[in-house]
Amino acid sequence: xxxxxxxxxxxxxxxxxxxxxxxxxxxxxxxxxxxxxxxxxxxxxxxxxxxxxxxxxxxxxxxxxxxxxxxxxxxxxxxxxxxxxxxxxxxxxxxxxxxxxxxxxxxxxxxxxxxxxxxxxxxxxxxxxxxxxxxxxxxxxxxxxxxxxxxxxxxxxxxxxxxxxxxxxxxxxxxxxxxxxxxxxxxxxxxxxxxxxxxxxxxxxxxxxxxxxxxxxxxxxxxxxxxxxxxxxxxxxxxxxxxxxxxxxxxxxxxxxxxxxxxxxxxxxxxxxxxxxxxxxxxxxxxxxxxxxxxxxxxxxxxxxxxxxxxxxxxxxxxxxxxxxxxxxxxxxxxxxxxxxxxxxxxxxxxxxxxxxxxxxxxxxxxxxxxxxxxxxxxxxxxxxxxxxxxxxxxxxxxxxxxxxxxxxxxxxxxxxxxxxxxxxxxxxxxxxxxxxxxxxxxxxxxxxxxxxxxxxxxxxxxxxxxxxxxxxxxxxxxxxxxxxxxxxxxxxxxx
Amino acid sequence: xxxxxxxxxxxxxxxxxxxxxxxxxxxxxxxxxxxxxxxxxxxxxxxxxxxxxxxxxxxxxxxxxxxxxxxxxxxxxxxxxxxxxxxxxxxxxxxxxxxxxxxxxxxxxxxxxxxxxxxxxxxxxxxxxxxxxxxxxxxxxxxxxxxxxxxxxxxxxxxxxxxxxxxxxxxxxxxxxxxxxxxxxxxxxxxxxxxxxxxxxxxxxxxxxxxxxxxxxxxxxxxxxxxxxxxxxxxxxxxxxxxxxxxxxxxx
Numbered sequence: 001x002x003x004x005x006x007x008x009x010x011x012x013x014x015x016x017x018x019x020x021x022x023x024x025x026x027x028x029x030x031x032x033x034x035x036x037x038x039x040x041x042x043x044x045x046x047x048x049x050x051x052x053x054x055x056x057x058x059x060x061x062x063x064x065x066x067x068x069x070x071x072x073x074x075x076x077x078x079x080x081x082x083x084x085x086x087x088x089x090x091x092x093x094x095x096x097x098x099x100x101x102x103x104x105x106x107x108x109x110x111x112x113x114x115x116x117x118x119x120x121x122x123x124x125x126x127x128x129x130x131x132x133x134x135x136x137x138x139x140x141x142x143x144x145x146x147x148x149x150x151x152x153x154x155x156x157x158x159x160x161x162x163x164x165x166x167x168x169x170x171x172x173x174x175x176x177x178x179x180x181x182x183x184x185x186x187x188x189x190x191x192x193x194x195x196x197x198x199x200x201x202x203x204x205x206x207x208x209x210x211x212x213x214x215x216x217x218x219x220x221x222x223x224x225x226x227x228x229x230x231x232x233x234x235x236x237x238x239x240x241x242x243x244x245x246x247x248x249x250x251x252x253x254x255x256x257x258x259x260x261x262x263x264x265x266x267x268x269x270x271x272x273x274x275x276x277x278x279x280x281x282x283x284x285x286x287x288x289x290x291x292x293x294x295x296x297x298x299x300x301x302x303x304x305x306x307x308x309x310x311x312x313x314x315x316x317x318x319x320x321x322x323x324x325x326x327x328x329x330x331x332x333x334x335x336x337x338x339x340x341x342x343x344x345x346x347x348x349x350x351x352x353x354x355x356x357x358x359x360x361x362x363x364x365x366x367x368x369x370x371x372x373x374x375x376x377x378x379x380x381x382x383x384x385x386x387x388x389x390x391x392x393x394x395x396x397x398x399x400x401x402x403x404x405x406x407x408x409x410x411x412x413x414x415x416x417x418x419x420x421x422x423x424x425x426x427x428x429x430x431x432x433x434x435x436x437x438x439x440x441x442x443x444x445x446x447x448x449x450x451x452x453x454x455x456x457x458x459x460x461x462x463x464x465x466x467x468x469x470x471x472x473x474x475x476x477x478x479x480x481x482x483x484x485x486x487x488x489x490x491x492x493x494x495x496x
Numbered sequence: 497x498x499x500x501x502x503x504x505x506x507x508x509x510x511x512x513x514x515x516x517x518x519x520x521x522x523x524x525x526x527x528x529x530x531x532x533x534x535x536x537x538x539x540x541x542x543x544x545x546x547x548x549x550x551x552x553x554x555x556x557x558x559x560x561x562x563x564x565x566x567x568x569x570x571x572x573x574x575x576x577x578x579x580x581x582x583x584x585x586x587x588x589x590x591x592x593x594x595x596x597x598x599x600x601x602x603x604x605x606x607x608x609x610x611x612x613x614x615x616x617x618x619x620x621x622x623x624x625x626x627x628x629x630x631x632x633x634x635x636x637x638x639x640x641x642x643x644x645x646x647x648x649x650x651x652x653x654x655x656x657x658x659x660x661x662x663x664x665x666x667x668x669x670x671x672x673x674x675x676x677x678x679x680x681x682x683x684x685x686x687x688x689x690x691x692x693x694x695x696x697x698x699x700x701x702x703x704x705x706x707x708x709x710x711x712x713x714x715x716x717x718x719x720x721x722x723x724x725x726x727x728x729x730x731x732x733x734x735x736x737x738x739x740x741x742x743x744x745x746x747x748x
Contacts, residue, residue, distance in 0.1 A: 439587075448584040448638075450568035451544050451577075452598035452654065453605070462597060466588025466637070 034258030034288055037123040040105040041147070041229045047096045050074065053201055056101050060170055060204070063177060073190040073200030080194045086328055086357040087386040087418055090299070091262070098264060100202045102147040102229040120146065123226070141166055143207040143223045147232055150205045155219065164248075165210040166221055169237050172208035179210055183241050187270040187307045187334070195266040195328075196303040199235045203268065206236035211246040211277075220476050222251040225265075227287075227298065233264040240270070242277035244310060249280040251479060255323070258288050260296045262325060267302045275310030275337065280318070282475050283331075284483050287323035289490075294353025294382070297325025304331035308340035308366075316343040317360065318474040320483040322490040325354060330388065332361035335369035335397075342371040347468040347483075349490050350383030350415065359389035359420075364400035364430070373404040376468050379415035380491055386418040393430040400430040408438040409467050411460065411491065461488035497522050497693045498543075498563075498662055503554035505542050511552070512538040514718035520662070525694045527704055527729060530715035531737040536697045537581060539715070540666040543695075544578040545571050558662070572598075573605035575661030575692075577654075579668045583647040586638035591650070594638045595620065595657055602658060623656040627683035645676035652683040659687070664695045669703035681706030701733035714740055 044055050053074055057067040082093070104120055124144050141155035143166065150168030159166050165176060172180050190200035207223040227234050242248050252269075265287065273279050281304075290297025300323075306315035317331040333342025344360035362371035377385040385408065393400045408417030421434055441463050449459035465472065465484050472480050472487075498520040505513040512535045520526050530536050541549045543556070545568035556563040563571065586594065599619070600610045611619065620634060629649050639647050648668055655663055665684065669677055684694065684707050696707055704712075704726065712729045714722040716737070721744045722728065732740075 442584075444584045445586050447544075447546060447568060448580065448586065449594075449598075451572050451580075452594070452658065453569050453572035453601040454597055455569050455601075458597065458601075462589050462594065463586060466586065466590070466593070469588055 033255035033286065035126065037104075037119060037228050039117070039119050039123075039228070041102050042105045043099050043102045043229065043232070046099045046231065048074075048098070048100060048202065052100055056202060056204060059101060059103075060173075062173060065181065066173060069185070069190065070201050073197050074202075076191050077194065077197035077201055080197060082194050086388070087384065087420070088326055088328060088355050088357050090326060093264065093299070095198075097231075099229070099232040100235065101204055102232040103204075104146050104228065123228070124224070141219050141221050143168060143221075144226070145205055145207070145223060145236060146226045147204075147229050147234060150207070153207075159217070159219075162215050162218070163212040164215060164217055165208065167208055169203075169206040169208050169239065172239070176208070176210070179241065180208065180239065183239055183270065183272055184237075185270075187272060187305045188268050188303050193303060195301040196268050199237065199266050199268045199303070202233075203235045203237040206238045206267070208239050209248065209250065210241045211243060211248045213243045214245045215243075216246065217248040220249050220251055222253065224253050225267075226255060227263055227265065230263075231261070233266065235265075236267050238267070238269040240279060240281070241272045242274065242279045242313075244275045244277060246274075247278045249282070249476060251282045251284070251476060253284050253286065253479075255286050255288070258291070258296065262290075262297055262299050264299045265302070265324070267304075269302070269304040269331075271306035271315055273306065273308050273310060273313035273315050273340075276312045277310060278314040278316075279306065280316045281306070281331070282479065283317075283319040283321070284475070284479055284486065285319065285321045285323050285327075286486055288325075289323050289354050290325040290352065292352050292381075294325070297354075298323065299326045299328075300324035301326075301328040304329065305334065306332070306342070307334045308337050308342060308369075310340070311337040311366075312339045313337050314341040314343070316341075316345075316474070318345045318471065319347070319358075320468075320472070320475065320486065321346065321348040321356060321358060322486050327354075327356040327358050329358045330360055332363070333371065334363045334365065335371065335400075336365045337369075338366040339368045340366055341369070344371075344373045344375070345471040345474045346374070347376045347378065347471045347487070348385055349378045349380070349487065350385040351379075351490055352381040352383060354381075354383045356384070357386040357388055359387045361390040361392070362402060364391075364393040364397040364402070366397060368399045369397055370401045371403075373402070373406070374470060375404075375406045376471055377406070377408045377417050378411070378464060378467070378487075378491070379408065379417050380411035382414050384416045384418070386420060388420040388422075390422040390424070391432055392423075393425040393427050393432070395426045397427050398429045400427065400432075402430075402432045404432075404434045406434070406436045407467070408436075409464070410438065410440045457488075460491055464488070464491060497524075497559065498695075499555075499557040501555045501557075503539075503542065503556060504552040505538060506550050506552055507538065507548060512549075512718055513542065515554070516715075516718070516720055518713070518720065520693050520695060522693055523690045524711065525688070525696065525707060525709045527696045527698060527709035527712045527726075528715055529698060529701075529712060529729065529732055531741070532699065534715045535718045536699075536715055537666055540578060540664050540695075540697055543571075543576065543664055544568060569601070572658070573602050577658055577660030577663045579648075579651040579655060579663065579665040581667040581670065583639045583642075583651055585640045585642075587640050589638050591634045591636060591638055592617075592620070595654065598654075599657055619657070623653060626686055627653045627656050628679050629653045644671040645673065648672055648680055649676065649683075652680050656683065656687055661692050662695070663687075663692070664697065666697045667699065668696070669698055669700060677703065678706060701729045704729045716740060716744055719744075
């Protein structure tokens with residue numbers, strides 16, 4: 001058995017080798033990011049009330065308007081109930097039993113890399129996310145977030161030369177309050193849903209990105225979310241704004257230690273694309289999914305939404321979901337601008353006792369708007385995988401087009417795949433297509449591979465990656481390899 | 497090469513093979529013929545290691561090792577190739593990727609380095625020419641949407657890529673028109689070497705016009721009831737299987 005510790009296969013020239021390695025390496029089926037970093041952490045008391053919210057706001061030295069926003073959200077949240085419509089069995093969550101702010105205490109403030117706490121640096125090295133710019137593949141800038149704070153954002157200066165702002169949310173609040181105020185909450189209002197309201201009340205950090213007019217961001221931007229401290233929740237906010245004629249490709253990754261208790265992650269991501277702008281948002285989600293018996297793991301209740309505000313704008317979501325015990329997540333697009341385009345490509349795995357209820361919403365408001373949905377669910381073990389998607393065409397959205405394809409792949413006979421498509425069309429010129437398939441990896445297919453010398457684990461990897469290829473291919477190159485490995489590892493032990 | 501001694505095997509409690517013995521030497525081509533339901537495909541399944549067939553009794557020795565102890569993938573890597581009667585479709589997995597994985601597994605087993613992408617593609621090109629396979633097939637998913645003939649040709653192509661020591665071709669001729677039959681048979685003949693062996697399982701004699709066997713066995717009701725030279729195949733073609741059935745039934 002070989003456990004690759006910090007090999008993330010980021011280098012492009014290694015792509016070929018890696019692709020072979022994926023299928024050849026007998027990697028351990030264990031979650032390999034399950035370690036815990038023993039670092040001094042600044043935690044506030046558990047529980048949630050207005051004092052706690054004031055405390056978070058004070059810790060972050062926030063302006064009054066933001067504190068007011070938090071309070072407003074909190075008061076609204078108190079009037080709400082946790083949604084129960086998803087096809088999920090969620091154990092009761094005691095919101096008073098969670099620590100809402102935990103920050104690794106750094107010995108010195110991270111003005112430059114030399115000042116980063118070596119322990120933190122080591123943690124991110126171990127995760128395959130080197131924080132030294134020269135060590136990193138030159139095409140990727142990273143904002144590294146641990147628990148409630150951003151530890152380091154690389155390539156800030158390089159990007160700034162082009163006028164691109166890429167920094168932690170907290171810094172953005174301090175340095176670009178106008179931009180944050182103008183856009184925050186415009187796509188996901190604080191009243192949107194239970195988890196979004198909760199996030200709006202207690203969010204601690206996250207990433208902020210603004211790409212100015214006419215600029216194509218020359219590198220991948222990414223945020224790496226790490227939960228480390230115990231008994232905490234992670235509530236981050238990401239805000240991406242692509243001004244007119246701009247382009248940005250953004251990627252998010254996430255991991256957490258293995259623990260017996262569940263931890264809550266409730267994030268909000270807002271994207272705004274102005275006229276002729278394009279945003280590509282990719283997620284490789286690898287939260288700790290819990291053990292084989294369903295103990296522990298992250299509850300991932302996330303609101304992600306993009307607004308194609310301008311004409312001819314485009315927002316594309318790609319997600320590879322292998323982690324978290326329970327996933328509740330619907331990255332969506334509001335197609336407001338005429339001729340705007342929304343895309344959603346997803347591979348979601350539910351293995352062992354994992355549950356996933358995920359999909360998208362495509363809201364067609366503008367004329368000639370187009371959306372594409374490709375969802376590939378994979379269920380194994382006792383996993384339950386649901387696709388839930390809404391395609392809505394409003395009255396004025398003439399000539400709207402949607403194509404949805406929802407495929408389910410079952411490994412074994414104790415898992416489940418469910419599809420809940422909702423289609424609401426108020427304009428007669430709309431064309432909405434929906435295709436769905438369900439298939440099983442057959443013994444015959446496995447045996448056929450065996451007979452050619454391919455082991456069962458590798459055969460499953462080959463078949464699953466073949467099945468998911470259409471989505472994986474949408475990921476930035478550097479991460480496609482990583483995602484393939486992840487799929488393979490996540491399903492190890494699920495057949496035979 | 498392959499030595500089978502008194503092999504009994506069953507599927508779901510029903511005995512299919514009733515004491516088969518067979519000795520295949522390097523360089524030999526054996527044909528196993530017999531009417532439908534006589535156990536031909538079950539024999540192939542046992543040799544390839546399919547789990548649903550239970551071996552109740554007997555030994556199978558392959559290159560001095562106990563074959564029945566080996567997993568299907570080990571058997572493959574040790575040089576056993578099964579040409580499937582009904583090749584399986586694997587959507588989404590390209591032939592290139594599939595074959596590359598298989599070839600590299602075989603190389604790893606032999607202690608060889610993995611082939612580079614360009615060397616692999618070169619090898620594929622050579623073998624495609626050898627078995628006269630349309631090069632477009634290689635870019636498609638494994639067997640998906642292939643015609644019957646294409647599937648069978650694809651089996652021979654895979655055989656060429658893996659260079660087995662013992663090839664078992666299960667009804668490779670079924671469903672082939674005469675041109676495809678010739679291509680498939682030519683492929684098998686071209687791959688023949690003095691040190692590898694072939695077992696051709698077939699219902700009809702016509703494949704044996706192209707692949708000339710050294711020994712012909714007739715399987716009937718789970719037993720080998722007749723073993724002879726290649727002339728036996730012609731006799732069967734002429735007279736059908738009934739006379740053999742009668743002969744056997746009379747003996748019982």
